[in-house]
Amino acid sequence: MFKNYLLLTFRTLSRQKVSSFIAIAGLALGITSVLLLFAFIDYHRHFDEFIPEDSQIKRLVCRTTDVYGRELVGGLRSVNYYVSEVIRENVPGIGESVRLAVNEGVRIRDGEDIFFEMAYCVDPGFFNLIPFEVVAGSRDLFFSEPDSIVLEETLAEKYFPGGNALGKMVNLIDGQGNPFRVTGIVRVPSNSHLYNARSQVFVPLDFFRNIINKSSDIGFDSPDSPVKLSLYFKPVAGFSESILQKEINGIVNQIPVNENITSMELSFEDFKDIHLYSRENSGDVLNPLYMILFLGLLTSLLLIISIINTVSILTAQSLARTREVGIRLVMGSRRMDLAVQFFSESFILTLFSLIVSLVLLELLLPSFSNLVSVDLAVSYTPAFFLFCLLLVLIVGAAAGAYPVLFLSSLDPVESLKGKKLLKLGKSKKILLVSQFLFASIVLLWSLVFNNEIRRIQNLDPGFDSENLISIFPGWDLDMEPVEKLEGLKGDLKRIPGVEEVSYTGYAPFTGGMGDVNLFTDEEGVSHYEIVTFIDPDYLKAIGVETLEGDSQREGAVIMKSANEYRKLKPGDLIELDSVNYRVSAVIEDYFIDGPYGDMPKFHVISKNGPFYFQLIKLSHNVDIGEIRQVWREYFPDRIFEYHYMDESIEAGIVLPVVRTLERVMNLTVAITLFLSALGLFGLILQTLKQKTKEIGIRKVLGAGFWTVITQVLREILILIASGVSIGIVLGMVSINPLVGSLGYPFPVHNLFLLSLLSALLIVMAGMLFIGTIVFKAAGANPAEALRYE
Template sequence: MFRHYLKVAWRGFKRASVFSFINITGLTIGLTCSMLILLFVKDELSFDKFHEHGHQIYRVVSQSTFKGESKISSNTGLLEGPRFAAHVPGIRSFVRIEYDGTDFKKGTEVQSMNFFRADSNFFVFFSFPLIAGNPATCLKDPYSIVLSKTEAIRQFGSTDILGKTVLLKEDTTFKPYTVTAVAKDCPQNSSIRFNALSPIKVSAADEANPQNWFSSFLNTFVMLDDHANLGQVERQMKNYYFKDASVTFKSLLQQYGLSASEASMEDYRLQPIAAMHLDKAISSGNGISATSNPVYSYILSGIALFILLIACINFINLTIARSLKRAKEIGIRKVVGSNKKQLIIQFMGESIILCMISFCLALLLTELLLPLFNTLANKSLSLSYLLDAGLIASLAGLFALTSFIAGFYPALVLTRFEPTKILYNRFDVQGKNYLQKSLVVVQFTIASFFVILTFVVYQQFKFLTSADLGYDDNNLVLIEQYNAQPKGAIFQKMLSENPAIKEVAAKNGGLHSTLAKTSGGAVINFLSDMITPNFLDELKIPILTGRNFSPTNPTDSIDKILVNEAFVKEAGWTAPLGQKITITPEDNKVVEVIGVVKNYHYGSMNEPINPQVFRWQDINKLNAFYIKIQPGMSSAALNHIKTTYQALFPLSPYSYNFVQQSNKMQYSDIAKWRQILLFGGLVTIIISFMGLFGLSVLSSERRRKEIGIRKVYGASVGGIIRLLTTDYLKLVLLSLIIAAPITYMAAHKFLETMLYRIPLSVRLFIIPDLLVILLAFLTIYLQTRQSATVNPVKSLKND
């Protein structure tokens, strides 16, 4: 019996090869997308769950308030770990991790290294296996170092390297560190990823200084006892902290001129290590890999579900539409004794065979597409991830569900036909086709949703990457160097002598915040930028009122400042020139405003422009060089910059960034959204139009005689095409109308997350809708034109 069903199914596939191809292709694409997304979601959910005592490990995080603004941070100081472990019951041990990007020397070559420092119990606390070395003692010596397998091979060509030395830079000299262990490479689903690890160095004076409660620059992890109560531990942490640090906190408030209502003490809590990766409320830092937005997993899962649903809809629609061709087969089977159960088994069997073929092809396609998907998702997934009991069960469930959805309903419809009506051609298979039409509407509603949303995200990305930032970042190269030798002026002079270089200015590297008090008593937290006098001119940042620093007036570097518009607004000044502020952390240094700079986007356009103060600094004390290159002379300029840099700073690794490219990289998140939605939109469109093409073919075949009769009575080719296309185009148009409000809400929600955004105009909907209608028309037209031009004699000769 099984062999008979298999033979019948194979004959059916061969007779309807086009529709079998459409079904198999649609299901293959749907299953491939589902497999890829299952791999992605599995990886996201598995982060940091490989640690043996992971259920007991927590990261210390804190919440504080400054001037009414609440902030949650994962940064801690030196004291949280040792003092909480010593005074809070339930905390068994702690580990502090400090990111300390440094340089290492190999022969005469100097390179940067991804370098961490940690407490000596790091490899006992966490489950990072060692290839060689003792986990309990490898970090005891202050000048010991543990290398990852990849780093060991890169440095020495082998992992058998215990006792060998690595030269690491400390201040201005290189010191030897002894390799005491080699660790396996960190798993890709680990938030802590190191190439090299050395002991954290904390002096007794630092451990005793209570101000180190408030100097946050590392991550602290604690391990709780087996039966510790989390809520109780957090309350005891808070009580001890207030008891131990409140006096110091009050003195700091007084030092910075703040009141108790303007700033609060930290409210410490514990975050499970397994929750770090998907917790967007707490940003990562200090070398901990960036958190991921769990929304990505939800969106991707939704896309996979929609794509699979569309593929199943294609299967159902095409199977029912083809029922006319199989009607007599069903009638004859019923006449010779086949019952409903046997027919359902036959049609379900055909569905399962199709799904099995699609499933095997999907596995192959998944393997082929994994490199591209890894690039898209910034992952390193492999098909071996599928060799997991839970994931195999998920895939088996996916296969069973797809087979059932795609085959059960068509089987029920086809087995309801009455044999007498079938054999005498007195039946109407199609009826009014409400289900079929509804499924087409659902398909194109989903497809148009993706197309419109992709267009909105694309336009927003285009806006962010092409918007006026308030300064000129064209042909601008940034080089940062941290060599302590004061050679900035020489570097500037040597670069400026080359005709390929237009100008060189300098600034302090990174973003530095500090506090100041205005004459009116307002305390302002601002970004402090130390610059050379030509910095603003080089970047074409306008001065709205007042003047720039003048090289002919050396006192400008002592007590004069420039402020931006945001500072003026927060200070509440109407006449900013001549105003004085007191910089509290610098022994209450008083400085005077001589100019107001127009606001510019020094960071991402997803961040607000904060108060900013510019001060003149000697170029020899600055480390970020902004080099303006003559247009069309990048190659010559970069060669000269590299040669000059390496001659002046031989102990510092050379690297450069084009500022414009770095600015665009700030929007990698939205770029990922754009890629994900484009991927979903393309796949849904392809599957939907494949299904529409198949339905138009079947519709033309079903109405073959009607078309012939109409042509005999004088109907034109254009009229026939209009007749055959109108019904489906109405369904596509209806789907666009249904998709519009849904897409509007989704697009509005997306744009709300952007500080600067495009207006949600009608144009964003009309353009993609017209594209969908045009593609739908072309899909149907290609088939219907062929049917409309057939000689009516061929259509009617059998009647």
């Protein structure tokens, strides 16, 4: 039986080669997009699989609310050392546990060079609970010696290329001056939430404690310590999660919290759920689930459009088979047999499309991996093939449902007369409208995404970033004597081409530290303000305009936007974070964290900080080596890490994930328009075949060329316009929530104009494409058309 269905399908495909090719190509693209999404989901689904299934490892999650009403959920940086000790000692349900703190700026000396490395500061038993693959050394002896260190595999190769790093010495500048011995090398899987693109060095937690206790007035063990760490643990055997949560809830009130914290909630999450389902990044655009849902939305649209194309073509092909159906019904065929045959043809057509899709999958997977910045691979497992089979069944049923219902319901007499043909008009209208509806939605989304990203990229940051470099030395500059900082500034300014040198606690588009101030205006509106420290030359170095006062005199400098509700003038006394200052100047607004982040509203001019960055303004390109040489004379044991501000702005103004979404959106538009063109081509081709005799008769009766064109195009143009109109309305309604979910809290710009442009492009493209086919049919010899019929 299957052999007969297969032969009938081949005969149908061979009789209508062009439309069959279009159907297969369209379905293949839709199915390929689904398979690429499957590979993307499969990659994220297999995160942290190096942990045994029965491990039961949990991670503590801390949710706090501060006095400003902001919620913070911490996972990798959840609680401080004091809280972790309270929990470990007072919660009976917690068994084996380890802590991990992140130090992103540990310095390693390699000969004359100094490097910043990502340090994971961990308890001695960390590798027993978190079983990373051991490349060299013994897991139980990793931190058995004083001043031990464990390297991630790629870091070991960096410092000891081609050789075994085990037993070698590494000089950590932040330590006590003693070199650290490499006692182990591990491999951190790239599909783990603990993996970082910067290779990790693992050091004892006491190493971090010593650094903090030396550099901060607040001890590492203090309840007020700002250093946050994560706590991983195994519940004691036999403890249920509900009982464990009750125990944790019972000690929350015993934990002293900072005066700025109004509430604290502690919970836990499974180790393997952290990557996709952690509450730490819920609702965040950086959450992998967000990208999966976004890609799923675009993939669904592509698949729907490809199915619509196939339905259009199968429906059009069925017009030529009504007499075949009538003859078979007269000869005694059952309607169920007809339905099975036509469904089989749809499934076989979908199966052919799947075979093409598997080839396309292998060809497109590397490019798609680059597009989404993930190293994807397809595992041809039974689960994959089962998914493919399920996909064939769903797509085949969806694509063949309407043609099957139509053909199997034909009346034998009417089908032999051909009268039923006219009743297909409504279905073709619905399919054509649906196709252009979805195409217009995707095009509008793409235009808006591109417009918003270009607009953000072209925003004036409000300061002069040209030839401005920022230097991050990796420690608080204000720890050094003011005389030393002034001496460095003076020597740097002697270098030809160096215009200004300044210090700041917060470098634009780079980051830093600032104090928080909450101000309530006369109308009862609360304003969240950030206060950062600058030296007298900072505003001059970045070229920010002073509106009132003297921006080099010590005191508080206020941004214009903050002064709209503060209503201050130079000389007024203000209180910022419990300290009184005199207002020295009012300055123009400028962006610090991009157009969507909180920016310091106040700058406090001071010669002794706290400072974290040095800014240098150049009049032209200067040899950075000269600046580095002067710098090293003052700080020989410090890293000279610099960035051009223009590069920081370009990298920080648009999130990388948003750029990825933009590229994916543009690719989706291209495929959508291609699919729409394929479906439209097949539909119009079948329609013109039916109208060949009509066109010939009209021309014989004296109808002109343009009259014929108008008659054929008018109805199609109305359908396209209807689909585009509905699609544009739906696109306009959905675009604001879509863009807002990316973390950009501003309205979409030029939406009406972009909607008109989208509609115009779709209609023009559709009419141009149809016109080329219709013009050829309208210009044909009527004698040929009539002879053909």
